[in-house]
Amino acid sequence: MPLDTSTYNLALLRVDGRRWNELRRVHAQIRTQAAADGSSYLEMGHTKVMCVVTGPTEPGPRRGGAAAGGAGGGGVGSGGAGGKAEIVVGIVIAGFSSVDRKRYGRGDKRTLELASTVSNALAASLHTNLFPHSQINISLHVLSQDGSLLAALINAATLACVDAGIPMTDYVAACTAGSTSTYAANDEGADPLLDLNHQEEQELPGLTVATLGNSDRVAVLVCESRVQISRLEGMLAVGVDGCKQMREILDRVVREKGVRMIQEGTVEKGVGLGDIDMD
Amino acid sequence: MASSQHVLLSPAELAYLHASLSLIPPIRPDGRSPTQFRPLVAETGILPGTNGSARICFADGTEAIVGVKAEVERTALRPGEDTIYLEEGGLEGGDDGEEGSSEDKRKGDASWVEMTVEIPGLRDDDSGTAFLSAMLSEALLADGEFARRLWINRRFHWKLYLDIILISPPLSYPLPLLSLTTHLALLSTRLPRLKSEGDEDPFFDDDWAAAPYLFPRSSETSAHTTTSTTSTSTRPPITLLVMAVANNIIFDPSKEELAVADAALAVSVTSTSSHTTTADADPIRQAQAQEQEEKEGRNLRLLSIRTIDPPSRLTPPGVANAANAAYGASLGASGQQPQQQQQKSTAVVPVMASETEAVEGVWRPPRGGAKRAVLGALVQKVLEGGGVVDEVLDALEGVDLG
Numbered sequence: 176m177p178l179d180t181s182t183y184n185l186a187l188l189r190v191d192g193r194r195w196n197e198l199r200r201v202h203a204q205i206r207t208q209a210a211a212d213g214s215s216y217l218e219m220g221h222t223k224v225m226c227v228v229t230g231p232t233e234p235g236p237r238r239g240g241a242a243a244g245g246a247g248g249g250g251v252g253s254g255g256a257g258g259k260a261e262i263v264v265g266i267v268i269a270g271f272s273s274v275d276r277k278r279y280g281r282g283d284k285r286t287l288e289l290a291s292t293v294s295n296a297l298a299a300s301l302h303t304n305l306f307p308h309s310q311i312n313i314s315l316h317v318l319s320q321d322g323s324l325l326a327a328l329i330n331a332a333t334l335a336c337v338d339a340g341i342p343m344t345d346y347v348a349a350c351t352a353g354s355t356s357t358y359a360a361n362d363e364g365a366d367p368l369l370d371l372n373h374q375e376e377q378e379l380p381g382l383t384v385a386t387l388g389n390s391d392r393v394a395v396l397v398c399e400s401r402v403q404i405s406r407l408e409g410m411l412a413v414g415v416d417g418c419k420q421m422r423e424i425l426d427r428v429v430r431e432k433g434v435r436m437i438q439e440g441t442v443e444k445g446v447g448l449g450d451i452d453m454d
Numbered sequence: 455m456a457s458s459q460h461v462l463l464s465p466a467e468l469a470y471l472h473a474s475l476s477l478i479p480p481i482r483p484d485g486r487s488p489t490q491f492r493p494l495v496a497e498t499g500i501l502p503g504t505n506g507s508a509r510i511c512f513a514d515g516t517e518a519i520v521g522v523k524a525e526v527e528r529t530a531l532r533p534g535e536d537t538i539y540l541e542e543g544g545l546e547g548g549d550d551g552e553e554g555s556s557e558d559k560r561k562g563d564a565s566w567v568e569m570t571v572e573i574p575g576l577r578d579d580d581s582g583t584a585f586l587s588a589m590l591s592e593a594l595l596a597d598g599e600f601a602r603r604l605w606i607n608r609r610f611h612w613k614l615y616l617d618i619i620l621i622s623p624p625l626s627y628p629l630p631l632l633s634l635t636t637h638l639a640l641l642s643t644r645l646p647r648l649k650s651e652g653d654e655d656p657f658f659d660d661d662w663a664a665a666p667y668l669f670p671r672s673s674e675t676s677a678h679t680t681t682s683t684t685s686t687s688t689r690p691p692i693t694l695l696v697m698a699v700a701n702n703i704i705f706d707p708s709k710e711e712l713a714v715a716d717a718a719l720a721v722s723v724t725s726t727s728s729h730t731t732t733a734d735a736d737p738i739r740q741a742q743a744q745e746q747e748e749k750e751g752r753n754l755r756l757l758s759i760r761t762i763d764p765p766s767r768l769t770p771p772g773v774a775n776a777a778n779a780a781y782g783a784s785l786g787a788s789g790q791q792p793q794q795q796q797q798k799s800t801a802v803v804p805v806m807a808s809e810t811e812a813v814e815g816v817w818r819p820p821r822g823g824a825k826r827a828v829l830g831a832l833v834q835k836v837l838e839g840g841g842v843v844d845e846v847l848d849a850l851e852g853v854d855l856g
Contacts, residue, residue, distance in 0.1 A: 210515020210622045221503070225519075225621055227574070267572050270617040271504045271521030278570065281578060314574045316621055318519065319503050 183355050183366075190374055191220075195355070196413065198370045198420055203330070203428040205338040213339025217331040220372055221321035224328055226335040230311035231260050260306035264294040266328065268317040290315075293328050296349075296385055296395045300333075302342040311341065322373040323351040325383045325397060330425060337429055345388025348422035349395060352414030353381035358401040365406060367413040380406070384414035388422060391415055461713040461765060465772030469817035472714040476700035483710060489842045491706045494634070496853045498642040506643025506668070510635040514708065517621040518631050520639035526606065526656055527566075527613040562601020562611075567594060569616040571632065573624055586629060589760050590618070590636060593691040593722030596757040600690070603668055607653045612645060626709040627762070629720055633693035634850065640690040642855045643668040671855075691724040691757050692846060696832050697764065698824070703835045705842050715764040717824030721836045722759070723843050725752040752844065754837050761824065772817040 183189065193199070199220030208214040213228035266286050268279040279286060293315070301311070313332050317324065329349035336343060353371045356362040358380050371381045380402035385395035393415065402410070437444050463471070474481040480488050493513045501507040506522040571587040572578060594600050604612040616639070618632050644665040646658035659665070669690060697707045697715040704711060712718060775781040812818055836843060 208511070208515055208517050208622055209513075210517075210625055223501070227621060227623070229623060265574060267574065267619060269519070269521055269572075269619055270570060270615060271501065271507070271523045274503065276523040276525065276615045276617075312575075316519070316619060318521070319501055 187366075189368065191372060193370075195366050196369050196416070198350070198417060199372065201421070201424050203334060203425065205334050205428060205432050211335075211339075213335040213337070213341070215331050215334035215338060217327055217334065219323055219327045219330070219370070221319055222323055222327045223317075223319040224324075224331040225316040225318060226328075226331040227314050227316075228311065228332075228335040228339040228341075229314075230339070231306040231309040231341065232312070234261065234308070234310040258304060258307045260301075260303040260309045260311050262294045262298050262301065262303065262311045262313065264290040264297075264332070265312070265314045266290045266293075266317065267314070268320070272317050272320045289325055289328060292325060292395060292397060293332050296329055296347050297332055297336065297343075299394050300343045300345060300347045300387060301336060302344070305342060311336075311339075320373065322371050322376040323383070325349065325395075326351050326370075326385070326421075329385050329395065330421060334425060334428065345390075346422050346425050347385050347387060347394050348418045348425055349383060349385035350414055350417035350421050351376075351381055351383050352410040352417060353379045354402060354406050354410055355379070358403065361403065363403075363405065367406070367409040369413050369417045380410075382407075382410055382414060384411060384418060386415055386418040386422075389419060461709060461769070463710065463713060463769070465770055465817040468714050468766075468769055469772055469815055471710060472699060472817065473815070475702060475704065475711065475714060478702065480699065480702045480704060482704070482708075484708065488702060488704045489845075491630075491842075491846060492708070496634075496638055496850070498638050498853055498855050505645060506639045506641075508635050508638035508642060510631060510638065512626075512631055514625055515622055516625050516628060516631055518628065518635040519619045519621060520632075520635045521617050521619075522639050522643045523615045523617075524604075524612045524643075524645055525615070526610055529563075529609055529611050531609075560602045560605040562598055562604055564595045564601060566601050566604045566611055567591060567614045567616065569594075570618065572617070572619045573628070574620065575623060586632065587618070589629065589693060589720055589722075589758075590633060591616075592760075593633070593693050593724075593757050594636075596691070596722065597724070597755075599688065606648060606656050607650075609653050610656050614643075616640075627695060627707075627712055629693060629762075630695045630706050633691075633722075634846070637690045637692050638850060638853060641667070641669055641850070641853075667855075689725050689847060691722045692843070692850075693720050693722040694836060694843065694846070695720055695762070696836060698828050698832055703832055713765050713769060715766050716820045717828050717832070718762040718764045719829065719832050720760045720762055721833060722757040723754050723836060724757055725843075725847055726755050752847070754839070754843055756833065756837060759829075759833060761829075764820070767819050767821075769817070769819050771819055774813040774816045776813070 187194065189195070191199075200218070202218040204216045206214060207216045207225070208227060211227040211229060213226075215226045217224050217226070266289055268283075268286060270276050270278050293313070297313070303311070313335065315328050315332060317328075326349035329347055333343075333347045337346075350369065351371045353368040353375055354365045355368055356365040357378060368375065368379070368381075371379065375381070380398075380400040382396065382398035382400075382402075384393060384397075386392060387394050393411075396411075398407075433442075436442050471483065474483075482488070484492075486492070495511040496508065498506070498508045500509050500519070501521055504521040505524045507520060509517065509519045511517045569587050569591040570578070571583050571590070573580075573583055573586075576583055604614055606612060616636060618636060620628055620632065644662070644667050646660070646662070647664045647666055648656060649659050650657035669688065695706060695712075695718065697704050697712060697718040699711075699714060699716055707715065707718070835841065
């Protein structure tokens with residue numbers, strides 16, 4: 176079903192009724208699972224992702240040629256050699272996650288690429304040098320897909336790493352950006368769009384950008400569609416801005432959970448927490 | 455995952471665990487009673503994009519999600535049935551008089567259900583994973599009743615995809631968790647209401663609120679039909695893990711408990727509806743049956759049994775002091791008898807004795823198959839009225855179907 180982009184200019188509203196710079200509803204939880212070292216659940220619109228982090232642990236025995244943690248989507252590791260912890264990311268995309276049921280086979284190229292992108296993004300932020308000869312297993316489960324999958328995966332993995340207490344420089348917050356008209360339309364005046372959903376992702380040029388915390392430092396930039404170079408700058412600017420909003424959201428989730436844990440007495444209130452509003 | 459997952463327990467710990475589980479009543483490491491399940495958190499309808507979904511979190515932190523998706527698929531016509539179809543069905547289409555007869559002609563096929571199990575850290579062609587999914591789908595398809603529900607008309611049927619995902623690392627043998635989650639997901643599964651009649655191309659009501667449940671709730675059936683008011687309608691099967699240690703039968707064993715099991719069984723049961731009672735012509739017998747049913751709560755029916763290879767077989771045996779050279783045991787065949795063996799009048803070589811005979815407090819992995827009497831007792835215990843299965847089904851009934 177082709178996306179009707181002509182109506183955008185009439186009301187400046189997108190198919191789901193958002194303005195150009197609006198994020199979809201983001202809902203996130205951390206520490207969703209008691210057994211894991213770190214876990215999180217993230218919804219961006221209808222994209223729903225769960226993440227479970229185990230580690231840093233001693234690297235397990237590698238079975239056959241498959242990387243450890245190589246579940247459904249296969250595992251991809253980065254770092255690892257000698258003095259740094261290896262980050263092994265496994266992505267399982269549930270068969271029921273898309274509109275039509277589809278079996279995502281093991282070693283699916285697209286899934287492997289997602290895994291390696293997430294792994295590299297986190298390797299830039301986690302202090303892996305503190306855990307030599309060890310391994311951090313990140314297993315991501317995609318429960319429902321509606322665009323911006325890579326961004327959701329990165330955000331969920333970041334939250335789970337925070338929950339696992341792995342030292343990191345800052346949040347790696349990710350977001351997608353697009354443009355209001357197709358590449359073929361060659362429209363110079365096309366507006367950039369923030370946070371594409373599945374329908375928009377199919378039709379319009381888009382990119383995924385992840386930044387390191389509040390800074391403008393880009394950790395991930397993935398663009399898989401054709402787009403005129405003149406539009407790229409606007410899209411990137413909107414994307415980086417979206418990442419900042421996303422960072423605020425992630426930070427709020429972590430803080431709220433922290434406050435709740437202190438209130439429940441799970442952890443002791445440490446020094447320097449006096450400024451946290453305990454209502 | 456294989457049930458024979460490595461358990462990091464020493465022979466001494468295994469012996470202690472085995473001894474405490476063999477007591478009457480047994481003392482379990484987590485303080486549960488032998489028939490008690492681990493507490494769990496369950497929710498259904500978590501994924502609006504599926505026909506039915508459920509999530510269960512056990513207290514030990516293991517978590518599973520099941521999503522059910524249905525697609526309309528054309529039924530492959532077999533040569534024999536083809537002729538019948540041309541003779542009577544083709545022209546009349548949706549004739550009311552024929553509805554009753556076609557109701558009886560409903561038949562299902564095992565290939566209409568596809569089940570996949572995903573366990574993190576394991577390949578999906580892993581033998582343990584394949585065994586798990588075989589066990590779960592076997593229970594579902596055992597009586598052919600389930601596949602018949604997917605019948606639309608003679609030319610079309612629903613194809614049901616069950617995707618089972620274990621979210622957490624497999625901390626204990628995940629069979630009960632996956633089975634309970636699948637049960638809940640199937641309970642919450644709804645299929646669009648059919649609007650077309652007879653053997654037309656199927657056409658469905660697009661109002662999701664009107665979509666009937668695949669397993670109709672008992673309250674609904676009582677509203678629709680007058681005859682089956684007391685019926686607890688048929689439920690999807692549940693597969694329970696039961697194990698035997700000495701003379702005790704223990705339900706829902708944890709990983710450590712499974713490591714000392716003498717025998718472990720996966721038993722699939724279902725509670726059946728009063729199908730038979732409503733079809734019964736004799737009103738007195740029907741009333742009697744209903745009365746009986748009310749008394750018992752529900753009829754449990756055994757669907758399948760599988761023996762699980764308990765990991766206890768692969769545990770290292772303990773060495774009795776009598777046979778341990780470090781404690782002064784003689785290694786030679788004709789040495790002086792050590793202290794412990796002196797009360798034995800027979801001239802058994804101590805080394806041999808400790809390897810073949812049970813010594814109190816020394817762990818010996820079970821050898822040989824489970825005894826028939828033990829298997830019988832396990833199944834009996836599962837099917838007991840008002841027992842564990844009733845408890846579990848009642849608890850699952852309490853889960854709000856979103």
